[in-house]
Amino acid sequence: MSPPTASVVPHQPSNINDSYVKVLAESSTLQSVPSQFTFAIDSKGSNSDSIPIVDFSQLTSANPDQRSQALRELATVCEEWGFFVLINHGIPETLMKAIIDTSLEFFDLPEEEKRRYEAKSALDPIISGAGSVITTANQRIHMWRDFVKSDVHPEFHCPDKPQSLRDIVFEFSEKSRTMARKLLQGISENLELEEGYMDEVLQLDSCFQKYAVNFYPPCPQPDQAIGIPPHTDYGLLTFLIHNGIAGLQIQHNGEWFNTNSPHNSILVNTGDHLQIFSNGRYKSVKHRAVVNDEATRISVVMVNGAAPDAIVGPAAPLVERDGRALYRPMKFIEYVEKMLSNRLGKGNLECLEIIDES
Ligand SMILES: O=C(O)CCC(=O)C(=O)O
Numbered sequence: 020m021s022p023p024t025a026s027v028v029p030h031q032p033s034n035i036n037d038s039y040v041k042v043l044a045e046s047s048t049l050q051s052v053p054s055q056f057t058f059a060i061d062s063k064g065s066n067s068d069s070i071p072i073v074d075f076s077q078l079t080s081a082n083p084d085q086r087s088q089a090l091r092e093l094a095t096v097c098e099e100w101g102f103f104v105l106i107n108h109g110i111p112e113t114l115m116k117a118i119i120d121t122s123l124e125f126f127d128l129p130e131e132e133k134r135r136y137e138a139k140s141a142l143d144p145i146i147s148g149a150g151s152v153i154t155t156a157n158q159r160i161h162m163w164r165d166f167v168k169s170d171v172h173p174e175f176h177c178p179d180k181p182q183s184l185r186d187i188v189f190e191f192s193e194k195s196r197t198m199a200r201k202l203l204q205g206i207s208e209n210l211e212l213e214e215g216y217m218d219e220v221l222q223l224d225s226c227f228q229k230y231a232v233n234f235y236p237p238c239p240q241p242d243q244a245i246g247i248p249p250h251t252d253y254g255l256l257t258f259l260i261h262n263g264i265a266g267l268q269i270q271h272n273g274e275w276f277n278t279n280s281p282h283n284s285i286l287v288n289t290g291d292h293l294q295i296f297s298n299g300r301y302k303s304v305k306h307r308a309v310v311n312d313e314a315t316r317i318s319v320v321m322v323n324g325a326a327p328d329a330i331v332g333p334a335a336p337l338v339e340r341d342g343r344a345l346y347r348p349m350k351f352i353e354y355v356e357k358m359l360s361n362r363l364g365k366g367n368l369e370c371l372e373i374i375d376e377s
């Protein structure tokens with residue numbers, strides 16, 4: 020007689036709050052949003068033809084007139100929107116597709132594989148899970164999304180599986196870093212800072228980058244759940260691409276706008292550290308991810324920041340020009356830790372605001 024085969028018991032989360040949203044969404048009996056996810060929201064955003072587009076090839080053009088024009092446009096979009104659609108950026112379409120497809124495969128891995136990266140601390144270099152957040156109203160919200168994140172610079176980390184992920188994420192992070200540096204160079208010129216000042220103060224050669232993937236399964240009641248509630252991002256510039264399913268909304272003049280992105284474009288938003296560094300000139304844009312009842316949406320995000328150890332405060336020449344600093348300086352990585360462990364709670368930027376009592 021052959022020995023009995025061990026019965027394989029699939030991982031049963033001890034508590035529904037532990038469950039991956041993907042597993043929940045795939046359950047054939049799910050018809051409404053479980054109560055712990057309930058977050059009533061009017062998810063219909065406005066559409067606008069005026070969401071800005073920045074042409075990267077003009078920003079890097081050898082033609083000085085073309086470049087000056089592109090720089091002026093960049094200054095306006097950073098001041099007025101904090102968000103733009105980047106086109107002609109030069110990242111190959113094959114790489115964009117590969118990172119979306121391979122990131123998607125991560126969520127099909129066996130649960131044990133994904134649970135290897137469950138967070139032990141906010142600064143773990145690789146984290147995967149399904150997250151909940153505390154809002155300003157002290158409410159715990161379960162977001163309708165699963166995620167995986169890894170730090171990719173200055174140290175490179177990446178989940179072991181899917182096997183091809185490592186090379187793809189490495190290449191994408193390198194290319195997006197080069198792009199981030201060029202955009203920041205343009206921003207630095209627009210802020211009339213001396214060449215090299217920003218690179219040196221923010222130690223951009225060792226800049227922090229995080230790769231993050233958000234996986235939003237179809238939701239039976241999209242107006243009763245949220246992918247990610249309204250928040251701003253830490254860092255200087257966030258890049259985002261997705262699988263063609265809309266869901267990112269940005270706040271502009273108090274109104275929520277749907278973002279759409281032409282084929283092969285990259286969505287860029289300004290982060291808290293750019294607001295701090297620019298002494299409030301460039302606001303970190305508030306955004307959220309809404310869900311839908313038809314198709315799985317995936318977004319691949321690359322956060323671009325200063326070096327982990329760089330102290331980020333308002334740029335000294337701007338403080339001099341403005342007569343005062345609007346924010347207290349803080350080490351980049353301390354801010355990230357603060358934000359991740361209290362994510363989407365009280366605005367982190369508010370903690371650094373210097374109130375003028377004069
Ligand atoms: O998935 C999206 O569109 C938004 C993602 C996002 O805001 C984030 O990961 O911080």
Ligand SMILES: [Fe+2]
Nearest residue numbers: 250251252306
């Ligand atoms: Fe975000």
